[in-house]
Amino acid sequence: MFARKVKIKVTPSTLQPTIFVLKMTEDEFNELNEWKQEDCDLYLVDESTKKELHCQISDASLEATPDGNLRDYCMYILVNNLESEEDTTYTFSINKRKKEEVVLPNGHSYNPWGKTKGVFLENQLDxxxxxxxxxxxxxTRYLYSEDLPKPYFYPLIGPAGKTLIHDQADDHLHHHGLWWGHDSVNGHQLYHEFRGEGRQRHVSFLSCxxxxxxGQITALIDWQANNGERLLRETRTMRIYNMPNDSRYVDLVCQLHATEGDVEFSDTKEGGFPFVRVNEEINGHHTGQILSSNNDVGESNVFGKEADWVDYTGKIKRGSNYVTTGLSVFVHPTSDDYPAKWFVRDYGPFTSSNFHFCGGHTIKRGDKYTFKQRLYIHKNSPEEAFVNRRYEEYKEVLKAVLT
Known part of the structure; x- marks a missing residue:
């Protein structure tokens, strides 16, 4: 029995479902990890009600160097449907039953992952x-073939059961759902995908x-000139939380490492870290509305202005009905580009991070530049989805206490 206990404070203002985080020392982490056993699930159990909370311990940080993820010793707790109380004390428990091995079918299947639980990642090497x-x-899927000009994520399935982002739009074939790129890196183009441009090459997964x-993906990516010369190295992390599809969190950390020398990102609007291209159904030319944390509405009122977050919400058709759904991008106060000025367009693309509004930027040899954002996928309007309060939760993580 692991003798330590955990206290969690849920107040009337706590939005649920949500994630609490318990920070630990390396020794505490190792002790708990050894007790838990590799083939068992970890839970917290309410001493009075016996309600169980799913937990996960991980020492993988969102941040990384080209050599690997930094260490961050934490336990992550999925909280839902808890009553508001000053403090609730939980004991540790493990499910002694071994986890079932996921055996994916060899033949055709509409959904070969249908029996998987939690956040399940399958790296298909072929x-x-x-x-x-x-x-x-x-x-979602992370696509990283060497045949692609750049790796990217597509789709992002939302509350309507359809993707909220758009890949290879007719008007901009280089827009790939959720992607990273810039049109002038030491004078080299790594954005439009014209012949003779540079490329982003997937090197390896630092974690998956x-x-x-x-679940978490951290990829190491080389940004290359068209002759194969390496311009810089990027570590790109996507952490996907086990939240319901009407209020889903995805954390993004992109770090640009000047490993080869100074890296100059010139002043151009053609870039994003990342760029998002929303589904045409919810763009500003159809049912969508752009809203910022300043309560500014529409492209003309949001473009080029500082904001903590920007939300794109509209209606997506599902059968004979329409589902109001949206995608918010939050910028963390510790992101190097905070406070961010936003590039937004009614036809669908938006980003908080592209070096355009600061007149370009140079990363000195040996230094790095870090972007930190959270995607919040929600049902209903931004007001009904409490976007502003969800941002506050991102800015100041909900903390559990080890006693």
Missing amino acids: NKRVIVCINGALF FSGPVF
Whole structure:
């Protein structure tokens, strides 16, 4: 029995479902990890009600160097449907039953991941893609083939059961759902995908794992000139939480490492870290509305202005009905580009991060530049989805206490 206990404070203002984080020392982490056993699930159990909370321990940070993820010793707790109390004390428990090995069918199947639980990642080496499922349903794919000009994520499945982002739009074939790029890196173009441009090359995965509370991908990517010269190295992390499809969190950290020398990103609007291209159904020319944390509405009122977050919400057709759904991008106060000025367009693309509004930027040899954002996928309007309060939760993580 692991003798330590955990206290969690849920107040009337706590939005649920949500994630609490317990920070630990390395020794505490190692002690708990050894007790838990590799083949068992970890839970917290309410001493009075016996209600169980799913937990996950991980020492993989969102941040990384080209050599690997930094260490961050934490336990992540999935909280839902808890009554508001000053403090609730939980004991640790493990499910002694061994986890069932996921055996994917060899033949054709509409959804071969249907029996998977939590956030499940399958790295398909032959297809050069990582499949991400949440409780048996496809959520996204990370596509990293060397035949692609740049790796990217597509789709992002939302509350309507359809993607909220758009790949290879007719008007901009280089827009790939959720992607990273810039049109002038030491004078080299790594954005439009014209002949003779540079490329982003997937090198390896620094981490790629599943879990009951979250799954994580951290990729190492080389940004190359058209002659193959390496311009810089990028570490790109996507952490997907086991939240329901009407209020889903995805954390993004992109770090640009000047490993080869100074890296100059010239002043151009053609770039994003990342760029998002929303589904045409919810863009500003159809049912969509752009809203910022300043309560500014529409492209003309949001473009070029500082904001903590920007939301794109509209209606997506499902059968004979329409589902109001949206995608918010939050910028963390510790992101190097905070406070961010936003590039937004009614036809669908938007980003908080592209060096345009600061007149370009140079990363000195040996330094790095870090972008930190959270995607919040929600049902209903931004007001009904409490976008502003969800941002506050991102800015100041909900903390559990080890006693």
